[in-house]
């Protein structure tokens with residue numbers, strides 16, 4: 001049975017590494033250390049039932065090794081769920097390099113890291129994540145071919161991610177309003193960066209009334225002028241009358257404070273980890289009658305774009321695959337209503353069910 005225990009059940013600090021791996025149901029961890037280059041990294045392969053474990057490498061100045069271990073375990077497990085719910089033949093993995101990305105980077109460090117990735121023989125495929133640049137990844141690529149998202153390959157994933165969010169939002173509208181048209185709907189987009197701007201473009205084209213906010217004033221002004229969106233304040237966005245709230249900047253914006261203020265009936269955006277506490281706020285949005293599109297399912301366009309590179313498919317394929325997010329979100333929402341269970345739980349269950357089912361297909365005859 002593919003199952004993940006509740007992570008809060010265990011006091012992580014008191015457990016040795018293998019107990020933590022077992023707790024999260026991980027297959028393999030690779031601890032990487034190299035004194036010559038200063039590399040300290042952990043590669044986590046969570047689950048490879050569906051295919052090679054794909055997930056980015058994050059570089060972060062973790063306060064402790066335990067913090068890095070916890071992060072890589074959670075992130076890699078999250079990739080298993082995202083890849084599964086998106087119908088990709090990919091497992092979940094992630095890597096963390098411990099250190100300050102402004103001071104420890106070097107060609108040698110990334111090439112050494114690439115050798116460690118290569119030693120896994122394709123079981124883990126890496127990509128960029130927080131603190132890693134395309135140049136860093138091109139160094140990794142000198143030592144291994146198990147890298148995606150390189151310059152000149154599948155390119156910027158943001159248009160694909162934004163398209164997935166747009167169609168996922170429409171699927172929510174279909175369930176909430178009886179039509180998937182966003183014409184005339186008031187949509188508040190928080191963060192108009194790479195993904196947010198493409199989303200605003202699609203929404204404006206469809207005739208939605210778009211409200212935007214961003215901490216970066218010049219971007220905010222440019223996007224407002226380009227697409228006729230109305231600017232609102234950074235805090236005001238939680239208080240305005242709106243149909244749809246689209247978080248495209250930060251995590252944890254669905255919390256006790258904002259839920260008391262938000263007047264929307266749909267939450268659908270690109271940001272990761274939108275629910276501050278999954279169990280508490282996932283139930284709370286449901287109690288308020290809000291349809292929430294689970295973040296890892298609606299923002300899967302990025303990993304779909306990476307997968308297109310693994311398979312040698314083009315950008316048109318990636319867009320078509322991202323269009324399936326409409327169906328995925330629709331299925332999750334319908335099942336959540338039918339079973340009266342919050343969407344985040346249903347999405348996790350559906351991801352687990354696919355892994356379990358495909359696991360049986362792969363058993364030897």
Ligand SMILES: NC(=O)c1ccc[n+]([C@@H]2O[C@H](COP(=O)([O-])OP(=O)(O)OC[C@H]3O[C@@H](n4cnc5c(N)ncnc54)[C@H](O)[C@@H]3O)[C@@H](O)[C@H]2O)c1
Nearest residue numbers: 157158161191193194195214215216248249270271272302
């Ligand atoms: N880029 C992708 O393909 C992709 C894929 C999956 C998930 N995501 C997630 O979607 C979100 C957006 O990604 P992106 O690539 O557009 O990032 P980005 O950095 O290009 O854009 C984020 C925008 O949010 C703004 N911002 C930051 N703090 C803010 C705040 N407090 N209030 C309002 N705006 C704020 C920034 O100024 C920036 O313009 C992130 O959470 C990211 O993890 C992105």
